[in-house]
Amino acid sequence: MKLPGDRGPVSSALGALLTNPEPAAEPDLIRILRDTAARAIRDTDDILLDEDLQSALYAAYELRYGGLTGVDDAWEWNADVLALCAAIESRFEQALRDRVPMPPLPAPGVDTVAAALFELTGADTGPSVSRYLAKKATDEQAREFLIHRSVYQLKEADPHSWAIPRLRGRAKAALVEIQADEYGGGRLAHMHSELFARTMRGLGLDDTPGGYVDMVPAIVLASSNMMTMFGTQRRLRGAIAGHLAAFEMTSSLPNRQYGNGFRRLGYDQSVTFYFDEHVEADAVHEQIAARDLAGGLTEDEPGLVEDVVFGASACLFVDSLAGAALLTAWTAGESALRGGTLEPTVALEPAGALS
Amino acid sequence: MTEQAGTSGGDATVSITACPNGPLLVRGRFEILAPAGEVIPSRRKTVALCRCGISTLKPFCDGSHKAVGFTTEPEAPTGQPA
Structure with missing residues (x-):
């Protein structure tokens, strides 16, 4: 994807380093990046809503996925870029550990952990984007919804695939079974990210990966960044398993509503198939994620119960904030997109609140 | 969800896993037939079959059992009759 636009000093310094053509300038650019990042991480009011830090982390993480246009792939494993990620991640994870509600922990095991996860996800009282889509959303709001979701859904399943080599036994087999289906079971046209791209095209949107990253608020980037953070660190394998379980367990019923919403707006099966397929x-x-993946993992590694539950609850917590960003804007009669334009917005405050 | 069925997914044997308070997961080489005998196409290797009766996608599960509080386990002795 293209390099995300600047949202503040850190994302600006990272962009300058990654696109710098002059080797002699590199030490200075690295120093600027390190200093601005240290300051921003120290001073941020709320890292989940920090436009600059979440944007910088998203850009750095993208080097681990499809890469950044015009940026050498070697930056992925550059020590200074990895240090930037680690510094942001440290504050990000701490914020999540401090704020994500933790229910009483179940005993390790398939039945106990699955029951706890079904209870946790069934009690989710987050704002209902799906009901709004089904009943009220305008065509423009349906487009904004797809733009928000595209940040993750154009690479749907990828963040959880990082966990495959970190698991073993029953949990690994379960994850592979889920992911194989996510990737279309060998049929490109059925790959979920491809289905989502088709839905975007059906509403006249650009399905280029990252095409709308500059238009979504920090919390949407945070939702995606959280998955990459959990997925790419072995020590957080419990959290990524819990995250996937909660994600899957809160998907069928909302997706039926989304499909109904797009049908209400007059779209045919080429647009709604993505949602209908997810139901x-x-x-x-x-079932596989709650029992075999999350539950099976705790049977294999009982010490991971807390992180499984943390990952599940973090999924609900962050996605409810991301949903609130849509609903708050819409109920106020405003756009949920940053700036309402494809042009990168510059000169934002580094710790800007949700626009 | 039995241990050996878990996620084996082998094609030779069909396994049916009864998920507590949820659907039946079917893995293996199987066909689902409509009453007149025609094959109901399946989009995936592992399917979940409705057993709460509420699904809008029958014979497949659509997660509705959660919305209606469907239970497959006997009620606890102190609970209300099912």
Whole structure:
């Protein structure tokens, strides 16, 4: 994808370093990046809503996925870029550990952990974007919804795939079974990210990966960044398993509503198939994810119960904030997009609140 | 969800996993037939079959059992009759 636009000093310094053509300037650019990042991480009011830090982390993480246009892939494993990620991650994870509500922990095991996860996800009282889509959303709001979701859904399943080599036994087999279905079971046209791209095209949107990253608020980037943070660190394998379980367990029923919303707006099956497919697929996945993946992992590694529950609850917590960003804007009669334009917005405050 | 069925997914044997308070997961080489005998196409290797009766995608599960509080386990002795 293209390099995200600047949202403050850190994302600006990272962009300058990654696109710098002059080797002699590199030490200075690295120093600027390190200093601005240290200051921003120290001073941020709320790292989940920090436009600059979440944007910088998203850009650095993208080097681990499809890469950044015009940026040498070697930056992925550059020590200074990795140090930037680690510094932001440290504050980000701490904020999540401090704020994500933790229910009483179940005993390790398939039945106990699955029951606890079904209770946790069933009690989710977050704002309902799906009901709004089904009943009220305008065509423009439906487009904004797809733009927000595109940040993750154009690479749907990828962040959880990092966990495959970190697991073993029953949990690994379960994750592979889910992911194989996410990737279309070998059929490109059925790959969920491809289905989402088709839905975007059906509403006249650009399906280029990262095409709308500059238009979404920090919390949407944070939602995606959290998955990459959990997925790419072995020590957080419990959290990424819990995250996937909660994600799948809160998917079937909302996706039916989304599909109904797009049907209400007059779209045909080429647009709604993505959502209809998820109603059926995630009714399968949630059972496998709760029992064999999350539960099976705690049977294998009982010490991971807390992180499994943390990852699940973090999924609900952050996605409810991301949903609130849509609903707050819409109920106020405003756009949920930053700036309302494709042009990168510059000169934002580094710790800017949700616009 | 039995241990050996868990996620084996082998094609030779069909396994049916009864998920507590949820659907039946079916893995293996199987066909689902409509009453007149025609094959109901399946989009995936592992399917979840409705057993709460509420699904809008029958015979497949759509997660509705959670919304209606469907239970497959006997009620606890102190609970209300099912």
